[in-house]
Amino acid sequence: MRHILAVLVENNPGVLTRVAGLFSRRGYNIDSLTVGRTENPQISRMTIVVEGDDLVLEQVTKQLHKLIDVIKINDITSEEYVDRELVLIKVGADPSVRGEIMQIVDIFRARIVDIGRRTLIIECTGDEGKINAVIESLKPFGIKELVRTGKVAMLRGHKFTSINESREDD
Amino acid sequence: MKLSGAEIIVKSLQEEGVEAIFGYPGGAVLQIYDALYDSSLKHYLVRHEQGAAHAADGYARATGKPGVCIATSGPGATNLVTGIATAYMDSVPIIAFTGQVACDLLGKDSFQEADITGITLPITKHNYLVKDVKDLARTIKEAFHIATTGRPGPVLIDIPKDVSIKKTKFDYPAAVHLRGYKPTVEGNKGQINNAARLIGEAKRPVIYAGGGVVTSGASEELFRLAELTLSPVTTTLLGIGSFPETHPLSLGMLGMHGTKAANYAVSECDLLIAVGARFDDRVTGKIDEFAPHAKIIHIDVDPAEIGKNVRVDVPIVGDVKRVLAELNNKLQQHLPTDWQDRIARLKQENPLCYEENGSLKPQFIIEQIYEVTKGEATIVTEVGQNQMWAAQYYKFTKPRTFISSGGLGTMGYGLPAAIGAKVGRPDSVVIDIAGDGSIQMNIQELATAVHYNIPVIVAILNNNYLGMVRQWQEIFYDRRYSYTEITGPDFVKLAAAYGAVGIRVTKPEEVKPALKKAIKARRPVLIDFVVEREENVFPMVPPGGAIHKMLGG
């Protein structure tokens, strides 16, 4: 089963290496890992999507906790959460097919962010299902280049992944 | 007043109460060595940086205090690696300082640059590259805190040369603030109650004690647990000394070269109380057949160890000493049952044994060392058959008297670790039980021992083989002794060349006099025991086999 971990880490140099190294060393399968700063510049947040049964997840979580730079881990898989991913897709787009592509872009509420002579770059955000669907739909036109950010996720409503526990009751 | 980074290091080490440092200088640590020159810290110049790391490790294991080592950048730092990994695998608190090229040269393949924080990432509890001298004191404070608390382990601090030169105000912090590091000390009350209940219900309990008991200083609590519950106690290699092996409830070591009594008892028990142990494969053998009838209570300070290798019925995360004290309070004195008789019989029917045929047997030598030292010595080992015989045939009764590389199994560990142990415990007789192969991996440290007159005794069980490997070749590879016959130098002459005392022993009756002479010498002594060459370590659980199915013995 796939789990989504929201992980708060010290924004120290090398923290990404420590986390990534841990996963490869111990043979855990990462689907995706994203990292960026939070509202507190000293703290970064990772969203890690990891594949494994409960035992593996227990180990992943415990081993992550052993890293001094890891402050908090929240497995949000079984909770209500919002998750998003962003993709940029460069498709072949001769003038003859541009209309069709723009229709697809509309349907997915994606955006065209660059127009070349024979290509378009399409930006789309959404959950994984939507991203996969937009990619599938654009495949027939010839995908020249594709980049995805990996998933970011956040708990809905009054639950938080933050270092200040008391905020959960706000 | 402003101090240089180097002076800050010295001051910080003094603040931490450090007495001994093991190290080796070089370009990147010149400034630090300059600060050491007229400081009160005692620095021991080793002959190879690996020796410095092992000596710091031996010091830490013998005293319970963190060990400190230092090396220059590049090759100096990489030479520490085996020692750091050894300490990591056995949860030993050492602080390793390494010099680094100056900040503006980092990442440019500069002379003697090695990414030592990258290299040691998987073998340190934590490591630091200090790029600003203002961070240095705090970093050292954190390093000592991290190394010595929770599950201890090595911490490395990499210091670029310019950082050791630059000056700043010295202010040693009184406390550390690490929001991502808060080891659990107190055990969960509910789980401790559950454990007490399981213990109350158990008919055939066994205690399986590991290095965590030694680390947390919980021998007394362990002893009380055993006597309250009348549970026999088996230890891992690193748990040796946590429970007196002279006690009727002692089963000795378990696992691959454990006693039959221990392995049978674990296989028969209905409750296994694992204390500060981690279910290593050398202990469990075939995991599905390990303690197959038992419920398991697992007490450990590292939550990640619980449930890692076996399913556990009652997990208790916390400092072993605290948890055991709490648990003992909840227990009542058990009355003897058939189980204690069964244990006594298992021990009586399956003693450790070897064939006495008049030749010089390695097991006999260990027994003699035990007798001559009255079980009071600190025994350090190398790796191989020598290590296992030392573990089997010396009867340890006190924690921190058996010092051995368990997790990594590092040949060459023994002599430098013995030097560190002797520096830390100068009143104890310290004996490195060595193999002729292992001793050649760090033999150069004899020079260190002689230079500082650190009177360690090296007892080589010389079989002219990489004996443990040869044993496996004998048993599993049809006696094809592929590259395991090893010639050594004339160890007696070598000892003399280093300025140590060399003694050769070839007959059983020479063993005791040689040992007595060595202890009296108060100088480094090397004894070359020329032993029966193809002696094997038994009992033996074939790798991957169930531990109750043992060969030999």
Ligand SMILES: Cc1ncc(C[n+]2csc(CCOP(=O)(O)OP(=O)(O)O)c2C)c(N)n1
């Ligand atoms: C650094 C290192 N290299 C290789 C090994 C593999 N190994 C384990 S035991 C052993 C033989 C040790 O020989 P010796 O020191 O003579 O001890 P003996 O088994 O003969 O007592 C070897 C090569 C090891 N443990 N460590």
Ligand SMILES: [Mg+2]
């Ligand atoms: Mg040998």
